Amino acid sequence: MPRVIPTDSPDDPRPKPPPEPDPGECCGNGCDPCIYDLYNDQLTYYRTALAAWLARHPDA
Known part of the structure; x- marks a missing residue:
């Protein structure tokens, strides 16, 4: 029987979005x-992780 993890379980916490950079953090010099x-890379990862978490916790 599969193990059921409650939605508020510390073993599987809901992913948190990354903090958005402050406007002053970008120097505007076209850094690469x-x-x-x-x-944006972190946001893409977060969205993927959140989708997977929601699939594991459909009632959340």
């Missing part, structure tokens, strides 16, 4: 990668 590029 820019702070916003890194943020």
Whole structure:
């Protein structure tokens, strides 16, 4: 029988979105990668992790 993990379980917490960079964190010099590029990568990872978590916790 599969183990059921409650939605509030510390073993499987809901992913948290990454903090958005402050406008002053970008220098505007076209850095590669820019702070916003890194943020977008983290946001993509978060959305994937959240979708997987929601699939495990459909009643959340």
